Amino acid sequence: MKTCGARPGGPSLDGVDLSKQTVIQGQILRDGSSDSVPNGTAVANGHVRLLDASGEFTAEVPTNAEGQFRFFASPGTWTLVVQAPGARVEKRVIAERGKANDVVITL
């Protein structure tokens, strides 16, 4: 997956037609105040689950080396569940077509 440099967030959208795809993506970072790693370190060994509005599992991806992930979904309300060694965080996302629904989640 191509990445997008210093700006926190999901992978590059080059080649993704946002008029046809509803993209939910983002980046998982460590909160340095809660452990020994520097603030903002990418979580490369994380897993992100996408749950639909009823809480049903829809998909799961591992994060890449930059802690990034991407789903192709449909417009509506979704929940992201992030898991990494010693951490679990949920985040609700309201996805729209035509824009990158980009979230940064700190563990």
Add this chain to the structure above:
Amino acid sequence: MSREKALVTADWVAENINNPHVVIVEVDEDTTLYAQGHIQNAITFNWREDLQDGLRRDIISKEGFEALLSKSGIANDTTVILYGGNNNWFAAYAYWYFKLYGHQDVRLLDGGRKRWELDARPFVTDVPSRTATRYVAQDQDLSLRAFRDEVIAAIGVKNIVDVRSPAEFSGELAAPAHLPQEGGQVKGHVPSAKNIPWSKAANEDGTFKSQDELKDIYTGAGVDLAKDTIAYCRIGERSAFSWFVLHELLEVKNVKNYDGSWTEYGSLVGVPVELGA
């Protein structure tokens, strides 16, 4: 009994990494994962290059399977441990091949790559070299594999279990949500199919639920386990996971994986299709 024969824990794998009778094989949907890091001494199968026919749309032949296992240093009496990402989807798909071609001792690492990672167990990048064998496979056990005409004939007669996500079953999505929503086939599902997503069988850490929980998932959804069952998904790998649950863990008889799955059925001319939940 069956659960112990079909599954191993991460601790068991850690203790058997150097066991000469054990070969650990990683099979991922994302075929770049192995090179980034894998369990020590594990080899990998590439599900596109190693497990598909390459010319026709079909799984590798008996001869192809023999060649793959022979060059991988797997013998007929080897204990094969399969694991992978995505809750073992493609590891379960490979497991189905091993059973289809008659391998005796094959097991899944419960929880797969995810459980290993969440435990913060080590990965290495060294690729082991293995001495080639002369593997002899059996003819395909077609009691484990369904073809399209059998699926059409099963509508309203046998259990048909669609293990995709509810959004794919209803026709909202054409593919799992981590993949681009492409594909020429129509959306929807096989009439009379029950939507029991594969994910219901897995805990959040990727391990399988308990035997009682697994049974309740299917019987609670109205599946009569005394009847023959066909499982399908989009390309046959998630349904191999559910086939594993039904046939290998719950020991339900007469369960077949329809590996043609929705990419085939949804492209057939003139077959019935349903939309909605």
